[in-house]
Amino acid sequence: MNSPHSDQLRRGRFSEPGRLYLLTSKTLNRVPYLVDLRSARLLIAQLRTVEQEGIARSLAWVVMPDHFHWLVELGDVDLKTLMRRVKSRSTRMINGYQRRTGRLWQQGFHDRALRREEDVRAVARYIVMNPKRAGLVERIGDYPHWDAIWL
Template sequence: MQERIVRGHTLRKGRVSEVGRIYLVTTVVRNRRPVFLDWQLGRLLVNVMRQAEQQGRVESCAWVIMPDHLHWLFRLTGGTLDGLMRDMKSHSGRQINRAGGLVPPFWQPGYHDHAVRQDESLKAIARYVVANPLRAGLVTRVGEYPLWDAAWL
């Protein structure tokens, strides 16, 4: 247990939040429960992500909801990265717990973030994100997977 706390703390070390920057974040369901095998629970998470867009907090570039985690590539357009992730995890966790009859907490503490540098190819990162179900052997074609999107498609 202590190791998780230390690791969560080290994930925050050096974290900078810049409006206008593109981030790739990954967050994991508590105990890696594969709750998003039920794609309807995944749609609740999608709705919370879309609310963040409607509120002017992010512009999504690409995302995929895997059975036990989320990868989300976006441009931060308002607020802070920590505030966005705290609110997204809080709102989605409450909705998913209620709809799925699950016991809180829903998400593991913390998240991993990568600030995309100018020299990195945004489309290549987006392709990597949406190809996760293929690499995991969940589908044979990306189009078969119900919980992903990319701005270029």
């Protein structure tokens, strides 16, 4: 089921190479498909793959049971293409592992372009503290599905 505001997620979207973006995508119907170690790692592998391909540079990310947050510096590709690659490849891998078929992700994604004067480290801290705020762990060091370039 699509969010009633999913069309608004795309309205006015602008992709600028070299710009920093905070990206968020949710699993279909917020089902916790990413709760187990292997499924989360399959998504993380796709975040790393697009970085190796040179189309995005990851600054920080966290994979939650039903969504992920990703702070990236966009390469020479638009946001839609970047997210389509990550979501389609991770769907194929996770569905294969979980022996399921069908969609894994909700349509669309949320993006927020960061202004140059924003404290990027504060945004990264906000991202990686997500599991603690959600009550999944007492200490962020106990959560296995996050990373940031400053650590």
